[in-house]
Amino acid sequence: MYFNDQKERRLGEKLDGPKLRKRLGKSLEQLKRHDPSVEVADKPTQILFVGNSSVMCGVSLEELEEIFTVYDGNCQFIVYPNKRTYSFVQFSSVEQSQKACDELNGYTSPVLKTSHLPFVIAYVENLPQESIAPEFRPKDLEIIDDFVNEETEQAILDVIYSNPKAQSMKHRAVVHYGHEFDYGSNAAFKPTDPIPDLFDKLIDRFVQEGYIKERPDQITANIYKPGDGIPSHYDTHSAFENEIISLSLCSDVVMDFKDGANSATIAPVLLKGRSLCIIKGESRYRWKHGIVNRNNDVDPRSNRVVARKLRVSLTFRKIRTQPCQCSYKEFCDWDREGEMCIPSTANAALKLEQTYVADVYENIAAHFNETRHSNWRAVQNFINSLPRYSVLYDVGCGNGKYLAPKDDLIKIGCDMCMGLCKIAAGKNTNVIRADALHLPFHSAADAVICIAVLHHMSSFERRQIVIREILRVLKPGGRACLTVWSMDQSDSEYSNMRKNKEESNELCELTREAKRLRIHDGKQFTQQDLFVPWVSDEKETYLRYYHIFRDGELEELLGGIDGCQLESITREQGNYVVIFKKIK
Ligand SMILES: O=C(O)CCC(=O)C(=O)O
Ligand SMILES: [Fe+2]
Ligand SMILES: [Zn+2]
Structure with a gap:
């Protein structure tokens, strides 16, 4: 419909008479349908x-501002990200709106870069009723609107602006009180300007009104120009106590909270000017927070576009002096005797796999089963190549998807997960509950498959034991087909998703210590040992430990084992498929 209009209209042209009335009539019909509350x-x-x-018509908020602020520098815009073809402009006086209406009604403004449609304008008595949708918020996050009045807001701004030390960062300007946070080292503090009296009074209120127990000793003022943001980050656990309070001043802004266990889960939260945002518990320890660099936000509750103005925030934190004892240890940078690190002892490796492999699969078995149907091409080819009546063991058979099909093979599977054993056995298969390091078989196999198992072993020694066990249960001359996850995901169907632009310059990020196990965020792998989240049907997140194989690593592993002859290594969808033979 817009194509015809584009041909008809020329920029700067003004429509009037019956044509304009007809267009306006059509537009008002839409208004009646979508916003019947507007009179x-x-x-x-x-x-x-x-x-x-x-x-939707290709008109941006910036263009509207350019066109309408000519009549009133303070006019307010109500615009929508989609679903509507119209907007509302509220003026300070009737004279101003009348002048704008007279000059712009039926006019195709040359300011418009994309749209060539004439504005059709009518006076209305009221704005549409805000349909407030419930906002999804991370657990433990608290927002208190109108925490300070406009007078206090101005007084706080005066204090901040009187500080000559407003050091300029790439985007935001930052001023510190009490202690200065050293962004370079991420954890060091040095004393700086004392906390002003007015801020101390705010802290009194936080305590009196029960938002915090202990007085913050570190305050950061952030000054954001419209368009500025702050990268998604955790306020480092080891650096600050639980409660973090952010007081927003001047502009509204949308802060995005991202689930640290699943970065696709984003909760946009509107922080209004003069509101308090208390980030604690799960919302502080597990979720990241950040503000996207952009000029306007979409209010998640009303779906309206809100233009950003200059925003000033005060963040109140207490410096931590004791170890962090949060229950969100996967996200905690405090080293708890290496529990969340690459295991350095055999016992630690066993414990890690028990918690982050075995227990997890018991919890997710049913849901996991629903998602595991298709077979790897290379594995299927390997199975198809076996002579009739060959004995095939499936080490880590999961839901039994390779065991179930009836063919001329003698197949026995094992898995250490009871839930998956039950599911596989339910498919009329032979299953034994056992783990890959202690296979319950004699050396009777013509072939072994071991699919997506070895990458759950958390030490080189344990990976070697699995290979040795597979060789042990094979007859001399028997062959094995094994798959593992690969660092290189370029041939994966998810590769585009995984290559998402790296979050720029993550701030106060968990320690970058190489030994630390971090949570995979669905982008490219940046370390070999990590946790991969599994989100269950009930939206519970479980972390599974993985060792991701780099190029050449399987060759090294197999090359060090007696009686093992490497036949081939191929790649399929971000995995290595290796075939090897028992030669003695
Ligand atoms: O501007 C804000 O409200 C948040 C600032 C922040 O997250 C920080 O300084 O760590
Ligand atoms: Fe923060
Ligand atoms: Zn912690």
């Missing part, structure tokens, strides 16, 4: 309904 006025009012002015 069209029969005489001039301060609020203009502006048809053909939405994002």
Whole structure:
């Protein structure tokens, strides 16, 4: 429909008479359908309904501002990200709205870069009722609107601006009080300007009103120009106590909270000017927070576009002096005797796999089963190549997807997960509950498959034991087919998703210590040992330990084992498929 219009209209042209009335009529019909609460006025009012002015018509908020602020520098815009073809502009006086209406009604402004449609304008009595959708928030996050009044807001701003030390960072300007956080080392503090009296009074209120127990001793003022943001980050556990309070001033802004266990889960939260945001518990220890660099936000509750103005925030934190004892240890940078690190002892490796492999599979077995149907091409080819009546062991058979099909092979599987054994046995297969390091078989196999198992072994020694066990149960001359996850995901169907732009310059990020096991965020692998989240049907997140293989690593592993002859290593969908033979 817009194509015809584009041909008809020329920029700077003004439509009037019956044509304009007809267009306006159509636009007002849409208004009636989508926003029946809005009443069209029969005489001039301060609020203009502006048809053909939405994002859907290719008109940006910036263009609207350029066109309408000529009549009133303080006019307010109500615009929508989609679904509407119109916007609303509210003026300070009827005179101003009348002048804008007279000059712009039916006019195709040359300011418009994409749209060539004339604005069709009507006076309305009221703005649409905000349909407030419930906002999804991370657990333990608290927002208190109108925590300070406008007078206090101004007084706080005066204090901040009186500080000559506003050091300029790439985007934001930052001023510290009490102690200075050293972004370079991520954890060191040095004393700096004392906390001003006015801020101390705010802290009194935080304590009195029960938002915090202990007084913060470190305050950061962030000054954001419209368009500025702050990268998604954790406020480091080891650096600060639990409660973190952010007081927003001047502009509204949307802060995005990202689930640390599943970065695809984002909760946008509107922080209004003069509101308090208390980040504690799960919302502080498990979720990252950040503000995207952009000029306007979409209010997650009303779906309206909110233009950003200059925003000032005060973040109140207490410096931690004792070890962090949060229950979110996967996200905690405090070293707890190496529990979340690459294991350095045999016992630690066993414990890690028990918690982050065995227990997890018991919990997710049913859901895991629902997602495991298709077979790897290379594995299927390997099975198809076996002579009739060959004995095939499936080490870590999971839900039994390779055991179930009836063929001329004698197949026995094992898995250490009871839930998966039950599911596999339910498919009329032979299954034994056993782990890959202690195979319950004699050396009777013509072939072994071991699919997506070895990457759950958390030490080189344990990976070697699995290979030795496979060789032990093979007849001389028998062959094994084994798959593991590969660092290189370029041939994976998810490769585009995984290559998402790296989050720029993550701030106060968990320690970058190489030994630390971090949570895979679905992007490219940046370390070999990590946790991969599994989100269950009930939206519970479980972390599974993985060792991701780099190029050449399987050759090294197999090369060090007597009686093992490497036949081939191929790649399939981000995995290595290796075939080897027992030669003695
Ligand atoms: O501006 C804000 O509200 C948050 C600032 C922040 O997250 C920080 O300084 O760590
Ligand atoms: Fe923060
Ligand atoms: Zn912690």
